[in-house]
Amino acid sequence: MKLAIVGSAGAGKSTLFRILTGVESSHPRGFVSGIGVAELFDPRLEKIADAVGSKKRVHPHVELHDFDGFGRMWREERAGEIQNALLGFDGLIQVVNAFSGKDPVDDFQKVDLNFIVSDLSIVENAKSRVRKEVQAKKASPKLLEALEKVEKALSDGKSVLEAELSESERRELSGYSFVSALPRVVVVNVSEDAFGRSLKEFEDVMHGRKIPYIYASLEIEEEIMQLDGDEQAAMLSEYNIEAPLPQRLIPKILKALDLITFFTATEKEARAWLLKNGLTVLKAAGKVHTDMERGFIRAEVFNYEDLMEYGDIKALKAAGRLRLEGRDYIVKDGDIVFIRFSK
Ligand SMILES: Nc1nc2c(ncn2[C@@H]2O[C@H](COP(=O)(O)OP(=O)(O)O)[C@@H](O)[C@H]2O)c(=O)[nH]1
Ligand SMILES: [Mg+2]
Numbered sequence: 131m132k133l134a135i136v137g138s139a140g141a142g143k144s145t146l147f148r149i150l151t152g153v154e155s156s157h158p159r160g161f162v163s164g165i166g167v168a169e170l171f172d173p174r175l176e177k178i179a180d181a182v183g184s185k186k187r188v189h190p191h192v193e194l195h196d197f198d199g200f201g202r203m204w205r206e207e208r209a210g211e212i213q214n215a216l217l218g219f220d221g222l223i224q225v226v227n228a229f230s231g232k233d234p235v236d237d238f239q240k241v242d243l244n245f246i247v248s249d250l251s252i253v254e255n256a257k258s259r260v261r262k263e264v265q266a267k268k269a270s271p272k273l274l275e276a277l278e279k280v281e282k283a284l285s286d287g288k289s290v291l292e293a294e295l296s297e298s299e300r301r302e303l304s305g306y307s308f309v310s311a312l313p314r315v316v317v318v319n320v321s322e323d324a325f326g327r328s329l330k331e332f333e334d335v336m337h338g339r340k341i342p343y344i345y346a347s348l349e350i351e352e353e354i355m356q357l358d359g360d361e362q363a364a365m366l367s368e369y370n371i372e373a374p375l376p377q378r379l380i381p382k383i384l385k386a387l388d389l390i391t392f393f394t395a396t397e398k399e400a401r402a403w404l405l406k407n408g409l410t411v412l413k414a415a416g417k418v419h420t421d422m423e424r425g426f427i428r429a430e431v432f433n434y435e436d437l438m439e440y441g442d443i444k445a446l447k448a449a450g451r452l453r454l455e456g457r458d459y460i461v462k463d464g465d466i467v468f469i470r471f472s473k
Contacts (some may be wrong), residue, residue: 137225139202161199184400229321316343390463425471434464
């Protein structure tokens, strides 16, 4: 999985990138000033590993890019190039500047407009080509209709994600990669003294656009990340922050991407896996190992919540909370799954 951090110049992109990856950004190559790996730490995995007695713990990871294409390096005439640089990404984290006297609504909209301009240029090129293809009966008129709906949404200042498209229209468009079709989470970088104060007007815009957001003062968050134990707890409570930034941000990202987490656990290793919401345990088995999907017999499943309630697996089994599930079982967030399979 690959995510890009985007936002205006000086919004705090590289600071957030550093917090999440530990990597220092440098001069941009192309539009990217840093590439790193972020651990999507899941506190539940630690508890599961403790209960099972697993030696190794493996949290999910995501590739993160510190992406300057829509900030300092944005040029309308380079929209196509910038767009290409984002091919293959699964989502965006947009950092919004609300700390240096900037109006966060303006800062958000400036970058959002760049997404829209960039997608409009794609749609316009595509439309004239597809129109000819439709006349020559080489493309479906439905594709042209879908492109027109996208154009309408973008012209109204909405993202492709917000465009009212049917399932089949979205399928028609699957060959196009629109930036504004990517799921997005906003990090509002507020100043230290404004932390904890909500920004009414900004929140109205986010709610209207259905974009999830969190507040963070990135300079403080970075200091917090450098502490641990009691020192970290003291600083968190001093600023009235419930948990370090990754713990607040990661669940928002997973939700925006419609991902759930399931776990596997043996004495050797406990591991958290990401899975598209709504997939079966057979697909989940395939993530762990192709052999497990091929030779799937059944799954033994219980949920993290049950484990917390009963304390350990023995008690859980005794209480009959371990379920046997077939290949069509839809995996739920927090499921702990043991796959029985034949080799
Ligand atoms: N006061 C304050 N300054 C910040 C905060 N976050 C970032 N900065 C400063 O803003 C500047 C730009 O941050 P950076 O992460 O490099 O922004 P980028 O251009 O989006 O990558 C740096 O000098 C940071 O120290 C913050 O929360 N508060
Ligand atoms: Mg930077």
